[in-house]
Amino acid sequence: MIKRGIVMLAALGIIGCGVVALAQSHTIYRSQEECFLCGDSSNSILNLYDEVDGIGVLCFNNFMVSTLGVCKEEPGRSGSTTTINSSGDSGSIIKVDTNANRRFAEVDISLRENSCPDEKRMSEVMCKSCAESILQNNKYDVAFIDYKTREIIPVDETMHIFYRGDYVVYGVSSSEDSIKYLVFYAPEQSS
Numbered sequence: 806m807i808k809r810g811i812v813m814l815a816a817l818g819i820i821g822c823g824v825v826a827l828a829q830s831h832t833i834y835r836s837q838e839e840c841f842l843c844g845d846s847s848n849s850i851l852n853l854y855d856e857v858d859g860i861g862v863l864c865f866n867n868f869m870v871s872t873l874g875v876c877k878e879e880p881g882r883s884g885s886t887t888t889i890n891s892s893g894d895s896g897s898i899i900k901v902d903t904n905a906n907r908r909f910a911e912v913d914i915s916l917r918e919n920s921c922p923d924e925k926r927m928s929e930v931m932c933k934s935c936a937e938s939i940l941q942n943n944k945y946d947v948a949f950i951d952y953k954t955r956e957i958i959p960v961d962e963t964m965h966i967f968y969r970g971d972y973v974v975y976g977v978s979s980s981e982d983s984i985k986y987l988v989f990y991a992p993e994q995s996s
């Protein structure tokens with residue numbers, strides 16, 4: 806009887822996975838040409854940053870870019886500013902404190918219940934290839950983005966430091982519900 810129950814559960818599990826796989830296979834993605842990330846769509850908010858040689862923070866689920874205010878081509882920056890972006894639905898909250906005079910920014914990502922990439926939402930603006938790559942490589946719904954190359958740089962608890970162009974990014978602390986980074990404009994000095 807127990808064995809039959811296990812067989813039943815296994816069968817239900819397979820059916821359950823099958824339903825999920827079926828649902829996933831029915832996800833309709835944008836074409837590559839229309840893709841928010843790799844396409845040439847004039848609707849893409851990323852076009853606004855094409856001339857910015859630097860990095861920002863992208864939320865996959867609401868397609869918002871949190872600018873850091875320390876990049877060379879970001880105009881009119883001075884003093885200290887704070888911006889907050891939230892993807893709603895219990896997704897991540899991204900708080901950026903910028904000191905434009907000193908050219909550094911603190912990025913504080915508050916992790917909540919649904920702080921993970923959402924395939925359905927991404928499919929509304931991305932091609933299948935970009936959405937799948939994000940799902941494979943990102944634990945959270947937020948990542949750094951290189952504006953020029955549109956490369957996604959995942960956020961995680963273990964990454965302590967990385968360099969991107971003229972910028973240095975330090976992971977300074979992480980906990981169950983928060984990851985913090987410091988981003989410095991620090992161009993390499995020519996000798």
Ligand SMILES: [Zn+2]
Pocket residue numbers: 837840841842843844931932933934935936
């Ligand atoms: Zn794409």
